[in-house]
Amino acid sequence: MSTAVDLIVVLKAHERSSMERLRELLKEQARLSLAEPGCERFEVYESSSVADTFVLVERWASQEALEVHRTATGFRTVYQPYVLPLVDRTPYICTSVLR
Numbered sequence: 001m002s003t004a005v006d007l008i009v010v011l012k013a014h015e016r017s018s019m020e021r022l023r024e025l026l027k028e029q030a031r032l033s034l035a036e037p038g039c040e041r042f043e044v045y046e047s048s049s050v051a052d053t054f055v056l057v058e059r060w061a062s063q064e065a066l067e068v069h070r071t072a073t074g075f076r077t078v079y080q081p082y083v084l085p086l087v088d089r090t091p092y093i094c095t096s097v098l099r
Helices: 016-034 063-069 073-086
Strands: 005-013 039-046 053-060 087-094
Touching: 005 016, 005 063, 016 039, 016 053, 016 073, 053 063, 073 087
Parallel strands: none
Antiparallel strands: 005 053, 005 087, 039 053
16 A cells, blocks of 8 residues: 655745746646646645745655656656756655644
């Protein structure tokens, strides 16, 4: 039985001037990711307390689904080539204490 994978990713923009572009790219990334098999949650938040920061909250049905995501169209055509060069990225693979 596969265990769901919860992932929280903090993205800090290198420059404030890229924030609008990042908002649009992350909306598109979320739309594409949510259409992928195994994507149970993909939410994008812009921090109100830390400037120039986005938080992605993701849940994947399994580690395998997350690995497939990293080869999917959205990751390869939006996230990797356009988002990653604009940000510092800190990922956290998490386990709920409530499970």
